[in-house]
Amino acid sequence: MIFGTGMASAAGPLAAGYGDRALVVTDPNIVGSPGFESVRTSLHEAGVDVGVFSEAVVDVPESTIAQAVEYAAPYRPDVVVAVGGGSTIDLAKVTALLARHPGPLSSYYPVESVPGPVLPLIAVPTTAGTGSEVTPVSVITDATTRMKVGIASRHLIPRHALCDPLLTVGAPRTVTAHSGMDALAHAVESFMAIRRPPTASTVLARPQVGKNPLSDTLALTAAGDICANLARAVEDGDDLDARSAMLYGSLLAGIAFGNAGVTAAHALQFAVGAATHTSHGLGTGLLLPYVMEFNRPARSAEMAALAGVMGCTDPVAAVHALGLRVGLPASLAEIGVEAGQVRRLAEDSVGIRRLVDNNPVPLDVDALEQILTAAWHGEPHRLSTARV
Ligand SMILES: NC(=O)c1ccc[n+]([C@@H]2O[C@H](COP(=O)([O-])OP(=O)(O)OC[C@H]3O[C@@H](n4cnc5c(N)ncnc54)[C@H](O)[C@@H]3O)[C@@H](O)[C@H]2O)c1
Ligand SMILES: [Fe+2]
Structure with a gap:
């Protein structure tokens, strides 16, 4: 956990520790913000190639998960960076999960059933907040029941939580x-x-x-x-x-x-x-x-x-x-x-x-x-x- 104003710019050096391709997950409200820009700039400065999926949707519908997974597959990221509220971080968690383990996602609904590590995740929260940047949980909306489901596994805990209060100012x-x-x-x-x-x-x-x-x-x-x-x-x-x-x-x-x-x-x-x-x-x-x-x-x-x-x-x-x-x-x-x-x-x-x-x-x-x-x-x- 890294905490303090300006700390979002630690994203680049941290991501570079995992490889040179970062999938950045965010939403349409955040993608144009100065806070998002500070993350993107730090990734560029650290020499990390960036693929941005900016279509996160509140409450994480399964259709959005499918889009994010489809975007991630050909890009083959080494690390995932989530910039947003709980919905965006939770989307990034299941995207990191499905990049390493086969679907369907429902096979991971039983507690602690993720079989091993997922793609490394750096979580940068823009709300205060769900705490998803440090939790072993991803809450998604099941397409069949339309109810929320929490997927809970130690493997979903992000590797890094970058908590920069400046990113919450626009909320x-x-x-x-x-x-x-x-x-x-x-x-x-x-x-x-x-x-x-x-x-x-x-x-x-x-x-x-x-x-x-x-x-x-x-x-x-x-x-x-x-x-x-x-x-x-x-x-x-x-x-x-x-x-x-x-x-x-x-x-x-x-x-x-x-x-x-x-x-x-x-x-x-x-x-x-x-x-x-x-x-x-x-x-x-x-x-x-x-x-x-x-x-x-x-x-x-x-x-x-x-x-x-x-x-x-x-x-x-x-x-x-x-x-x-x-x-x-x-x-x-x-x-x-x-x-x-x-x-x-x-x-x-x-x-x-x-x-x-x-x-x-x-x-x-x-x-x-x-x-x-x-x-x-x-x-x-x-x-x-x-x-x-
Ligand atoms: N994983 C967990 O441990 C955990 C815990 C609690 C809740 N949750 C889940 O998290 C979700 C709720 O997350 P949330 O409350 O952070 O909100 P959110 O991520 O759903 O975002 C709500 C809205 O606020 C906007 N927004 C967020 N930050 C902003 C900013 N800095 N500036 C401008 N707009 C901003 C978003 O674009 C969105 O429109 C729910 O799906 C909930 O079930 C997860
Ligand atoms: Fe909650």
């Missing part, structure tokens, strides 16, 4: 707010995740093993940094200190959840996002306070620690208020979910075992429906009232 207000709330969800959910007995088999069977001392330390720092800086970054996108703190927080949150895993808010977002066509961070950010409230009885020590770093008495209320302040919708009803749809969304989420099984409190369809119902009304306290 629009909504993107800043949504991706920032997603980073907060990564920090909080990994901090409140299940704790598994540390045996060799639990650790080797999956890249995300549940909460542990390392992920806790990083998650807590991340939660504090993000809560202190997200509203500033949203309200003044040119505030480089706030942008920097957000990128650092999302990086730490990425390492935290890359090791610990996330829980119910992410599982539920997969179904909510598919049904409402809203962004990943809108969904995880909106659902986060409800999942925190649901898990509160099992995680009282963690709640107290979060209150400490957030400088508040009740982290659920603080996260809920922060979401509203940065412009998240107030409820699932507001993004078009019908009351009669809630049960179905719970049923669609319960099968996402990688995330559901990581929740500290066991989840069934009824439990997920209870969380969604409170979020549909926009009232986290409904869950605590239900408990009493």
